[in-house]
Amino acid sequence: MRLMKLLTFLLINTIMCMTLLISCGGKRNATDGSLKLVAWVRGINNYVVPPNYILEAVHQKILVDTGVDIKIVIGPANSDEFNTQLNNALAAGEQIDIAQVANMKTYYDLGILADLSEAINKYGLNITERQGQENMNQAFINGGYYGIPRNSIAGNTYPVWIRGDWLKKYNLNLPTTIEEFENALMIFAKNDPSGNGTTIPLMTNGRDNKNVMGCIMSLAAAWLDYGYNDLNGQFIDSNGHLLPSILAPGFKDYLTTLYRWYKNGYLPRDNYLLQSAEQLDMIKAGRVGAWAGWYSYITSNEGVMQVNHPEAYYEKLDLEGPKGFAQSFVYSGSDWPSAYVVFNRCKDVDAAVKVLNWGYIGANYIYSKYAMDAEIDYTDGIYYYTIIKEPIGHDYQGLYLGPANESRFRLIGGDPLIKRHNDYTAMQMQDFRYGKFPITKGIRFDRELLNAVCPKFSDINRMIEENMLAFLVGKRHINEYDNFITELFGIGFEQYIDELSRQFNEQKNTQR
Amino acid sequence: LHIRSRFFNKVNKYKFYYLLSAFGLLYFLIYHYIPMAGILIAFKQIQPFMTIQQMLEAPWVGLKHFITFVNGYYFWNVLGNTLAISFFSLLFSFPAPIILAILINEIQGNKFKKAVQTIIYMPHFLSWVIVAGLVRIVFSPSDGIVNQIIMSFNHKPVFFVGENQYIRSLIVGSTIWKETGWNTIIFLSAITGIDQTLYEAARVDGATRFQKILYITLPGMKFAISLIFIMSCGKLLDAGLERVMLLYSPATYTKADIIDTYVYRASFGDMQYSFATAVNLFKSVLSFLLVLSANWASKKLGEEGIW
Numbered sequence: 001m002r003l004m005k006l007l008t009f010l011l012i013n014t015i016m017c018m019t020l021l022i023s024c025g026g027k028r029n030a031t032d033g034s035l036k037l038v039a040w041v042r043g044i045n046n047y048v049v050p051p052n053y054i055l056e057a058v059h060q061k062i063l064v065d066t067g068v069d070i071k072i073v074i075g076p077a078n079s080d081e082f083n084t085q086l087n088n089a090l091a092a093g094e095q096i097d098i099a100q101v102a103n104m105k106t107y108y109d110l111g112i113l114a115d116l117s118e119a120i121n122k123y124g125l126n127i128t129e130r131q132g133q134e135n136m137n138q139a140f141i142n143g144g145y146y147g148i149p150r151n152s153i154a155g156n157t158y159p160v161w162i163r164g165d166w167l168k169k170y171n172l173n174l175p176t177t178i179e180e181f182e183n184a185l186m187i188f189a190k191n192d193p194s195g196n197g198t199t200i201p202l203m204t205n206g207r208d209n210k211n212v213m214g215c216i217m218s219l220a221a222a223w224l225d226y227g228y229n230d231l232n233g234q235f236i237d238s239n240g241h242l243l244p245s246i247l248a249p250g251f252k253d254y255l256t257t258l259y260r261w262y263k264n265g266y267l268p269r270d271n272y273l274l275q276s277a278e279q280l281d282m283i284k285a286g287r288v289g290a291w292a293g294w295y296s297y298i299t300s301n302e303g304v305m306q307v308n309h310p311e312a313y314y315e316k317l318d319l320e321g322p323k324g325f326a327q328s329f330v331y332s333g334s335d336w337p338s339a340y341v342v343f344n345r346c347k348d349v350d351a352a353v354k355v356l357n358w359g360y361i362g363a364n365y366i367y368s369k370y371a372m373d374a375e376i377d378y379t380d381g382i383y384y385y386t387i388i389k390e391p392i393g394h395d396y397q398g399l400y401l402g403p404a405n406e407s408r409f410r411l412i413g414g415d416p417l418i419k420r421h422n423d424y425t426a427m428q429m430q431d432f433r434y435g436k437f438p439i440t441k442g443i444r445f446d447r448e449l450l451n452a453v454c455p456k457f458s459d460i461n462r463m464i465e466e467n468m469l470a471f472l473v474g475k476r477h478i479n480e481y482d483n484f485i486t487e488l489f490g491i492g493f494e495q496y497i498d499e500l501s502r503q504f505n506e507q508k509n510t511q512r
Numbered sequence: 513l514h515i516r517s518r519f520f521n522k523v524n525k526y527k528f529y530y531l532l533s534a535f536g537l538l539y540f541l542i543y544h545y546i547p548m549a550g551i552l553i554a555f556k557q558i559q560p561f562m563t564i565q566q567m568l569e570a571p572w573v574g575l576k577h578f579i580t581f582v583n584g585y586y587f588w589n590v591l592g593n594t595l596a597i598s599f600f601s602l603l604f605s606f607p608a609p610i611i612l613a614i615l616i617n618e619i620q621g622n623k624f625k626k627a628v629q630t631i632i633y634m635p636h637f638l639s640w641v642i643v644a645g646l647v648r649i650v651f652s653p654s655d656g657i658v659n660q661i662i663m664s665f666n667h668k669p670v671f672f673v674g675e676n677q678y679i680r681s682l683i684v685g686s687t688i689w690k691e692t693g694w695n696t697i698i699f700l701s702a703i704t705g706i707d708q709t710l711y712e713a714a715r716v717d718g719a720t721r722f723q724k725i726l727y728i729t730l731p732g733m734k735f736a737i738s739l740i741f742i743m744s745c746g747k748l749l750d751a752g753l754e755r756v757m758l759l760y761s762p763a764t765y766t767k768a769d770i771i772d773t774y775v776y777r778a779s780f781g782d783m784q785y786s787f788a789t790a791v792n793l794f795k796s797v798l799s800f801l802l803v804l805s806a807n808w809a810s811k812k813l814g815e816e817g818i819w
Contacts, residue, residue: 269671272674272762462777469761
């Protein structure tokens with residue numbers, strides 16, 4: 001009996017201790033002779049992780065075509081969440097060879113990226129051919145390529161959209177000015193076309209897109225000389241200082257207008273705190289009259305909205321205000337790009353580049369997204385893909401390896417629900433006629449140095465973020481705007497501006 | 513030799529107890545003691561993804577990260593918010609399970625009592641993501657049931673989650689809703705341990721229900737109450753990253769940005785692990801001092817301490 005007791009205790013404890021030890025151990029991928037790379041890819045909002053058989057099909061095709069055995073890990077769509085998970089996994093020593101990163105310079109500065117130049121020369125010819133030199137330059141640092149840029153250097157990504165069917169319903173022309181747009185919002189608010197008080201005349205990006213960035217990028221340039229570009233600078237004063245956009249004459253007018261719209265009920269009370277999933281639901285339900293924010297909220301969801309509201313459709317607006325076009329174009333060249341990088345702990349950089357290059361061959365891009373074949377045709381600078389088989393579904397993201405410049409692609413056939421999205425990325429994403437670039441176009445700032453010069457930069461960021469929102473929703477009166485600027489200078493904004501200006505002028509002089 | 517043999521005799525005598533505790537001890541060793549060596553990086557300038565060897569060789573920076581944190585523009589704001597949210601949690605969340613446990617104990621029907629217990633334990637098993645989602649839906653200014661009621665009385669809707677004056681109440685309130693039921697367990701077990709003959713004697717002496725609670729139940733729970741109170745004091749600087757993170761926003765930073773969220777935003781996302789470790793060490797030291805103070809105060813008041 002006593003022996004039985006002892007044995008039972010020993011058994012239970014052994015099992016528990018083993019479980020504990022196993023759970024502590026880092027799990028590394030087996031290298032059973034064949035090379036196995038691990039790639040981390042960020043998910044996309046409104047898309048879901050592909051089912052395993054899709055990933056397995058992609059895995060098999062890459063293996064057959066390149067001889068490289070690669071495991072694809074698809075992370076969260078939210079950029080902050082993805083970065084945190086990726087950083088934690090890297091810090092914990094997990095095997096990650098390739099990753100899609102939001103800002104490649106962060107990782108370059110840590111000295112953990114592999115120089116891909118040699119491997120690109122040997123195995124990355126399709127990458128360089130499809131990307132083009134200007135795009136590839138985004139990832140060129142100190143004589144080497146440390147990544148493959150994911151996006152075009154510039155993009156028309158924050159347009160304003162309005163419900164065309166509602167405009168018709170109330171005999172309104174397509175608004176071309178801020179005043180006409182405001183008038184349309186007023187009519188939507190008054191008439192409640194969605195019914196039962198569910199109409200949302202205007203919505204802008206909420207919590208998942210830095211709260212206020214969506215509406216700033218879509219609308220603020222109407223009151224500014226140049227496009228908005230975060231804190232990177234907007235205009236030069238008489239002393240040659242590059243001053244951030246929030247100090248620009250006219251920015252106060254932008255805030256005043258947006259607050260008026262908010263006060264009049266054109267925007268939902270919780271607009272700036274809504275999560276993307278909540279906003280997408282409202283768009284799909286046909287409740288949103290106008291959208292000012294990231295383009296794909298409309299392009300990817302208009303089709304879904306039309307399933308229940310076949311008459312509903314959105315029109316893209318090219319609004320103008322007192323200082324010209326309202327939209328700011330994104331210009332990633334002034335910062336470091338989102339890119340696919342290979343970490344220097346990768347055992348075979350050549351193999352990693354082979355995989356990345358695979359995404360640029362023929363219609364592999366489509367295969368990486370949908371695990372299905374497509375035909376490819378290149379006409380007038382645009383790659384047209386024709387999906388041969390019926391798509392399995394529209395709502396998954398796929399591996400998303402492939403040419404950086406999405407805009408060159410247009411899917412013919414495929415899922416009709418995302419036709420608008422494909423048309424937009426193909427035809428309008430690179431149309432830069434109706435908006436403004438930032439004055440800092442072509443300048444690349446050294447953020448590391450900026451942070452070093454201004455150690456309270458994160459405090460400055462919080463103060464701006466907090467106060468922008470306060471002015472937009474009227475928690476802080478616009479008359480206090482100058483006090484807010486004084487507060488900013490009180491915690492070191494001047495040092496930041498000085499360094500920003502120094503870098504700007506230095507690079508401008510070099511360019512001359 | 514005699515002492516050694518006595519030691520081995522004791523080990524032999526209680527070997528099953530030692531075996532039983534082995535798993536727990538191993539858990540604490542692996543997850544709580546070995547990682548303590550990581551405190552080292554709070555005093556060093558390390559880069560993320562360094563190997564242990566590189567970390568050991570990284571330059572010492574003394575108290576640099578602590579000074580950076582304390583000199584931060586929002587240091588007093590985040591410290592104040594952390595203390596305020598924790599203090600309100602302690603003030604309202606701490607007595608709630610005690611009161612609830614007493615009330616449950618007074619329920620006569622056994623089946624009903626068990627049903628009540630099962631129902632009130634349930635919210636504990638919901639993750640904070642779900643609870644925060646529920647709070648946002650219930651208090652939504654456009655569709656939330658609370659605002660529907662407010663509007664039915666011809667009042668304007670209130671944006672609870674986006675207003676500084678309500679955010680702390682929402683954080684503390686949702687914690688009470690989620691955890692009160694679960695926290696009754698320890699108090700109910702303390703009540704179970706009370707000698708039933710005391711209640712019999714009190715009944716014979718003509719004591720009312722309230723008097724029985726006041727003079728038997730509460731004194732019987734004294735040890736559990738003081739123990740939980742001291743442990744709660746240790747968590748005063750731990751205002752709950754998850755719950756705050758999911759409910760706060762730039763609109764409510766002024767009242768809800770706590771040390772943990774500040775560190776998460778300013779440091780963790782930027783991979784400043786040394787800075788993050790320094791801030792957490794700062795928090796842990798203060799928490800430890802709070803536990804010592806609470807323990808000392810408890811003993812001074814004639815109650816049991818932790819040690």
